[in-house]
Amino acid sequence: MSSQVIQVIEWTFLAYFAAINAAYLAQCLLAVFRVRRYLKSAAIDDMDPAYSSVHLPISLVVPAYNESRSIVTSIKALLQLEYPDFEVVVVNDGSTDDTLEKLIAAFQLYRYPEAYRKQVPCRPVRATYRSARYRNLRVVSKENGGNKADAANAGINVCRNPLVAIVDADGVLQRNSLTRAVRPFLENPETVAAGGAVRIANGCKLREGFLEEVALPRNPLALLQVIEYLRSFLFGRMGWEPLGAVLIVSGAFGVFRRTTLIEVGGFNPQAVGEDMELIVRIHRMMKQQRRRYHIGFIPDPVCWTDAPESLKDLGSQRTRWHHGLGQALMLNKWLLLNPRGGTVSWLAIPFYVLFELLGPVIEAVGFIFFLTGAVFGQIAWADAGVFLLLALSLGMMLSICAIMLEEFSFPMYRKSRDLALLYAAALLENFGYRQLTVWWRLKGLFRWLTGRRHKWETITRSASVGTS
Amino acid sequence: MLDFPFASGSSASVSAALWMTVASIAASLLLLLYTLELRLRRRLRERRRASVIAHWRAVIADAITGAAVPEKQKLRRGERQEFLRLWVYTCSMVQGAAAERLIALARSLGLPELVRRQTSNAHVGVRLMAIQARGFLRDPADFAELAAATDDPNALVSVVAAEALVAVDPDRAAARLIPKIATRRDWPRTHVFKLLQRAGTAVGEPLYRHIRSASDEDAAYLLQFAEIAEFDVRDALAVELLRSRHSPEVLAAALKAATGHAPVPRIDELLEHPAWYVRMQAAKLLGRIGRTEDTGRLEKLLGDKEWWVRYRAARALVRLPGVTVADLEQIRLRLQDHFARDSLDQAIAEAGTR
Numbered sequence: 083m084s085s086q087v088i089q090v091i092e093w094t095f096l097a098y099f100a101a102i103n104a105a106y107l108a109q110c111l112l113a114v115f116r117v118r119r120y121l122k123s124a125a126i127d128d129m130d131p132a133y134s135s136v137h138l139p140i141s142l143v144v145p146a147y148n149e150s151r152s153i154v155t156s157i158k159a160l161l162q163l164e165y166p167d168f169e170v171v172v173v174n175d176g177s178t179d180d181t182l183e184k185l186i187a188a189f190q191l192y193r194y195p196e197a198y199r200k201q202v203p204c205r206p207v208r209a210t211y212r213s214a215r216y217r218n219l220r221v222v223s224k225e226n227g228g229n230k231a232d233a234a235n236a237g238i239n240v241c242r243n244p245l246v247a248i249v250d251a252d253g254v255l256q257r258n259s260l261t262r263a264v265r266p267f268l269e270n271p272e273t274v275a276a277g278g279a280v281r282i283a284n285g286c287k288l289r290e291g292f293l294e295e296v297a298l299p300r301n302p303l304a305l306l307q308v309i310e311y312l313r314s315f316l317f318g319r320m321g322w323e324p325l326g327a328v329l330i331v332s333g334a335f336g337v338f339r340r341t342t343l344i345e346v347g348g349f350n351p352q353a354v355g356e357d358m359e360l361i362v363r364i365h366r367m368m369k370q371q372r373r374r375y376h377i378g379f380i381p382d383p384v385c386w387t388d389a390p391e392s393l394k395d396l397g398s399q400r401t402r403w404h405h406g407l408g409q410a411l412m413l414n415k416w417l418l419l420n421p422r423g424g425t426v427s428w429l430a431i432p433f434y435v436l437f438e439l440l441g442p443v444i445e446a447v448g449f450i451f452f453l454t455g456a457v458f459g460q461i462a463w464a465d466a467g468v469f470l471l472l473a474l475s476l477g478m479m480l481s482i483c484a485i486m487l488e489e490f491s492f493p494m495y496r497k498s499r500d501l502a503l504l505y506a507a508a509l510l511e512n513f514g515y516r517q518l519t520v521w522w523r524l525k526g527l528f529r530w531l532t533g534r535r536h537k538w539e540t541i542t543r544s545a546s547v548g549t550s
Numbered sequence: 551m552l553d554f555p556f557a558s559g560s561s562a563s564v565s566a567a568l569w570m571t572v573a574s575i576a577a578s579l580l581l582l583l584y585t586l587e588l589r590l591r592r593r594l595r596e597r598r599r600a601s602v603i604a605h606w607r608a609v610i611a612d613a614i615t616g617a618a619v620p621e622k623q624k625l626r627r628g629e630r631q632e633f634l635r636l637w638v639y640t641c642s643m644v645q646g647a648a649a650e651r652l653i654a655l656a657r658s659l660g661l662p663e664l665v666r667r668q669t670s671n672a673h674v675g676v677r678l679m680a681i682q683a684r685g686f687l688r689d690p691a692d693f694a695e696l697a698a699a700t701d702d703p704n705a706l707v708s709v710v711a712a713e714a715l716v717a718v719d720p721d722r723a724a725a726r727l728i729p730k731i732a733t734r735r736d737w738p739r740t741h742v743f744k745l746l747q748r749a750g751t752a753v754g755e756p757l758y759r760h761i762r763s764a765s766d767e768d769a770a771y772l773l774q775f776a777e778i779a780e781f782d783v784r785d786a787l788a789v790e791l792l793r794s795r796h797s798p799e800v801l802a803a804a805l806k807a808a809t810g811h812a813p814v815p816r817i818d819e820l821l822e823h824p825a826w827y828v829r830m831q832a833a834k835l836l837g838r839i840g841r842t843e844d845t846g847r848l849e850k851l852l853g854d855k856e857w858w859v860r861y862r863a864a865r866a867l868v869r870l871p872g873v874t875v876a877d878l879e880q881i882r883l884r885l886q887d888h889f890a891r892d893s894l895d896q897a898i899a900e901a902g903t904r
Contacts, residue, residue: 085561089561089563092561092563092564092567093563096563096566096567096570099570100570103574122673122674122675194896194899195892195895195896195899196896197857197860197861197864197889197892197893197895197896199857268738271736465561465564468564468567468568468571469564469567471571472567472568472570472571472574475571475574475575475578476570476574478574478578479574479575479577479578479581482578482581482582482585483581485581485585486581486584486585486588489585489588489589489592490588493589493592501585501586501589505582
């Protein structure tokens, strides 16, 4: 290979590195401003409860498939949330274990003829139940739809409140999560959906489904994911919010206006990443109809989720996420560089295509190029080392940026030891873990291109979540 | 060109990469130091805050119970917001002599001047707290400024100002706020109810007068607050509007406001009204005031094309006096439409009659 070709390739990688990191840093900066504004307005919550008691009724929809181990604890915790007007609708998606039987026994459920309207498509409902103990609990038992989207749709059909929160059955909510999550809807009547920061529950101490003590996970894989979540939620999403271009509201916890969900046709059961696909589709619908709308994001940690602790589970999750990303972007390709799409079409979607979807391809090609170039004597080992060091240092800088944002906004890890561990993780993730995620994302990309289908996925739970 | 020993003589791209690496490592170190500083400052702030709260909580507790408050208490600059927060929070929970003593304490510390200045603060949180405090201070001299604050474009600021205004002078506040309620649709309804309730009897007559002369849109909106009145006053207003107005929104709101203590005009017409929400409210009303003779009317509505009308009709039917489980079973058997049957099944189950 001629040295000129190598030069061109090196400059291309350098330009890509510069572009991707500049984009992330810009997001970080935007996130800082957004968090500052949010923290100022959060002062209202500290006032007389009368002023934070402006509520909109919410229906919590909890899709559940084979959640026998944790479902009772999770639902009990949800029923204790601090919010004056909410109902919980559990959707048992044809579980093959005793999820339904456990619910019936724990909450004294009885069958009930529910005359609901089927407004979004889902598999047939077998029965609806009400609880003799909790007036605001209903359970829908339906035929297995094979995925969370179908179960969520059944819940949307049955629920009655103007706001619908889709909550993972194994998610742990803060007691005030609903009060926080409803704020974007109160502050801006054009809000159609809102999400909050999701944090990792592994290592935390739980009692009766609530967080008792925040701690970092002992499992190294889960620890590395803490850094990833901080990056993803604190500036990956916060940064897009002021631009009106939030493309993802986490499936673990997201609040939606029910009318919007119905209008857009609910979740897409064919979508692998149903959460992202829904939000991108909402953007598309609103842009196509030239309507004003807002998708909000709050930096408060509203939901804690169980991260996979084995390479197999993590790999499968990341492969699925990347598959879902490709599919969501392709299904809504109308948005890409569309003159009517604003920042979504001209900033967010190109960013996701170039840096998120194709990122692993570029990273893998770069790694292979420099390594083989050095092995075959085309590139000096020192030069290849410089590029690898650059990739490492930029990755570390972004992670440290995320840790700074965490400290700046809602510091959860208070011990000095935790901070040290986070810094260590920010450094160590570059050796092995980052390369593994590139590999899993490449697999996801391949699956999307070959059009594989997706089913409910069971992840082995860590010891902390799901126990009473 | 860089003069790093291992990269000397390398191409421009490698040099650029090296510079970027150095810059990113330096930025990482700076961010790390800044994070540590943030943590340190937060800890110091939390410690200081805890000691301020402990001190002033004790002073406020003494003031509430009437115990002698140590003299020469001085509110330092850094303590003001914490004290104000504590004071406002406590004021929201006490009344009578304790509230008066809290006002006296606030005056002795120069709080009225502070909150007067803060009412125009750029920070919404500070402004809200100041306005709320002025409400608890109940100083008539504050009325004009608080009234002006009810025009604030921020819904929360304006509604908090309205509440403070009611606390200062309920009668004058009622006269001033009632015309404003229809124009401030951004005020949370629960707060408007609270405002009207706090304003007490002063509010009834001006509110009804205003509804009678309001446009259809405003009347429909304001009618939802009619339930603060006595049954007979409310019914008289609802009946008057049902007779005189034709807007579906007003009709639905009037049906909702009616308690049924007075005969409701045009009920048959309203049960067949083209707007589904009027039919729904008419069915709901029959659920409250209906008799056995209304069974046929409601049975007809069970086949309505709108789910809410079917559901409300079914609930009303189940509640009708004199309608037995056997009657409901007969009606169910007569129904051809499965949507109608589903609604009736649900209403029967909800009423626990099965």
